Every structure is written in C-alpha cells, then in structure tokens.
Amino acid sequence: MSPRPAPEAPTRSTRWEQRTEIPLFVASLLFLAGYAVRVLAPREAQPWHDISLTLVWSTWLLFLADYAVRVRLSGLGARFVHTHVLDTLVLLLPLLRPLRMVQVYQAVQRRHDRPRLDLYARVMAYAGMAAGLLGFSASLAVYHVEHRAPDASIRTFGDAVWWACTTLTTVGYGDATPVTFWGRVVAAGLMACGLALLGAVTGSFSSWLIQVFTREDEKRPPERG
Structure with a gap:
C-alpha cells in the first residue's frame, strides 16, 4: 500500500489569516460599538464622542493594515482586489464585517478535531x-x-x-x-x-x-x- 501523501503546509497568507481572524472579529465589534456611540449619543456627550471617533478610526486602520499585509503575502498585487471582492468591500464598508463570520467560525473550528x-x-x-x-x-x-x-x-x-x-x-x-x-x-x-x-x-x-x-x-x- 502506497503511503498517504502528507498534507500541504499552510502558506504564509493562510497562517496570517488563521492568527488574525478572531482578533479582527473582536476589533469589528469594537468598531460597531464606537459607531453606535457616535450615532446614538447626544452631541454634547463628551468625551464619549471623541472616544468613539478614536475607536472607529483606530479599528479601521487596523483593518487597513491587515488588508495590506494580506495583499503582500498573497503575491497577487492588484489582482487581490478582484479575487477577494468580499474582503475589499468589507474594508470599504466595515459595517459589513458580520458577513465574514464564516471565516471566523472556520478559524475557531481549526482548534478542534471536528465540528461541534x-x-x-x-x-x-x-x-x-x-x-x-x-x-x-x-x-x-x-x-x-x-x-x-x-x-x-x-x-x-x-x-x-x-x-x-x-x-x-x-x-x-x-x-x-x-x-x-x-x-x-x-x-x-x-x-x-x-x-x-x-x-x-x-x-x-x-x-x-x-x-x-x-x-x-x-x-x-x-x-x-
């Protein structure tokens, strides 16, 4: 019987996504919380408006940094935008990040032997x-x-x-x-x-x-x- 082929080692891009998917999902919840305070809090509610604005921009910059790293690790250059349409759309509209919950679930599931x-x-x-x-x-x-x-x-x-x-x-x-x-x-x-x-x-x-x-x-x- 021929030996079973060894599984392919994950690429650098895949390893990066596995390590960052859950932290980025937490960051997306912080973004949503900051945006909610920004929208719902009265204008005179300081310093909450300034804190929420800082939280929104800092988390979005984190998303931008992750996107740039993934573009570099993929080796696709500008083609990454066309081959990862959802990722690009979520970067431009961070309120759509809940659509990436499938990737979050997969990142959690990799830590277990089989789905719960x-x-x-x-x-x-x-x-x-x-x-x-x-x-x-x-x-x-x-x-x-x-x-x-x-x-x-x-x-x-x-x-x-x-x-x-x-x-x-x-x-x-x-x-x-x-x-x-x-x-x-x-x-x-x-x-x-x-x-x-x-x-x-x-x-x-x-x-x-x-x-x-x-x-x-x-x-x-x-x-x-």
Missing part, C-alpha cells in the same frame, strides 16, 4: 448571528442618514430597528422607508443580504426536517401485504 454542530445547525447559527449583527449595523447606518432628513419616516433608532426587522424578513410594511440616497443604498444592501440569509435558514431547516422524517421512515417496520 452539524451542518444544518452551523448554517442556521451563522445566518442568525449574521442577520442580527447586520440588522443592528443597518439600523445604525440608516438612522444616521435619515433622522434629520426632510419628510423622513425614520425619526428614532426604534424606527430604524423596526425598519431593519421588516426588511431582513422581506415583510416590508412600508410604514418606515428611507428617503435619502444613502439610506436607500443601505436598504438595497440589507434586502439582498436578507434574502440570502433567509434562504439559507429556510433551506437548511427544510433539509433537516426531511432528514429527520427519512430516518423515522427507515426505523418504521415494513407493512405486511
């Missing part, structure tokens, strides 16, 4: 956490650009959260809708993400139900003719 959850549970857990973080991020963003706009229907952060919930679930009551250009850009992105995440959860849940019922049928004794 089955495939369906993993998909539903990822989609649920991503939907929650994206909904909160979108609520902050749309409230930021909408609440002072003329004829705006989103005046409070509660209105923004309600709008995000109806948009993510594709219900869309229409009682709270963005009226500014950037608010509609946020809405379009959230609708696209909501459809994808809802489809992932629905498909996984349906597949899990089919698997459960199939096992029940296999255990049932055959009927006599």
